[in-house]
Amino acid sequence: MAKVILKLENDISTDDIYPGRFMATVLPTETPQFAFFDRTEFNAKLKAKAFPAGSIIVGGENFGCGSSREQACSTLKGHEVSVVARSISRIFLQNAINLGLRVVICPGIEASEGDELELTEDQVLNRSNGKAFEQVKLPAARKGIMEAGGLILYTRARLMAKNA
Numbered sequence: 001m002a003k004v005i006l007k008l009e010n011d012i013s014t015d016d017i018y019p020g021r022f023m024a025t026v027l028p029t030e031t032p033q034f035a036f037f038d039r040t041e042f043n044a045k046l047k048a049k050a051f052p053a054g055s056i057i058v059g060g061e062n063f064g065c066g067s068s069r070e071q072a073c074s075t076l077k078g079h080e081v082s083v084v085a086r087s088i089s090r091i092f093l094q095n096a097i098n099l100g101l102r103v104v105i106c107p108g109i110e111a112s113e114g115d116e117l118e119l120t121e122d123q124v125l126n127r128s129n130g131k132a133f134e135q136v137k138l139p140a141a142r143k144g145i146m147e148a149g150g151l152i153l154y155t156r157a158r159l160m161a162k163n164a
Helices: 040-047 071-077 090-099 140-148 151-163
Strands: 002-007 056-059 082-085 103-105 116-119 123-126 131-134
Touching (some): 002 040, 090 103, 090 151, 140 151
């Protein structure tokens, strides 16, 4: 189980997640410091490593809308958080899969900051309010890439298995 550390509304843009003024910083080892930079209190907690790996950000509809900047995913992956949202923009979803950021599409999700969530194969269980919500299943290949840690690690593992 993991705790919800941030509850967001609809249409959270990549500029909110990773402000464009930091686009000169692109290395995945450097991007995490700018996660939700303009939400200063939350950003400070992320930088202080106040949340354990696997913590969850809950979003509404159209999470990650806006630009195609993959730094919006790498900044979150750098903090080892997961995203559960009612819907996720197409480009953000593909970037998340390619970078191995765990994302779950859950159209009915109801959760508040501090709630304990359990992510199962098919559902998101809110242990704090006792409700269960169905997930939108990703195609097996996309799920496999995400679970492998991203496209590079997935491809490397497949090539190693092929050459073994």
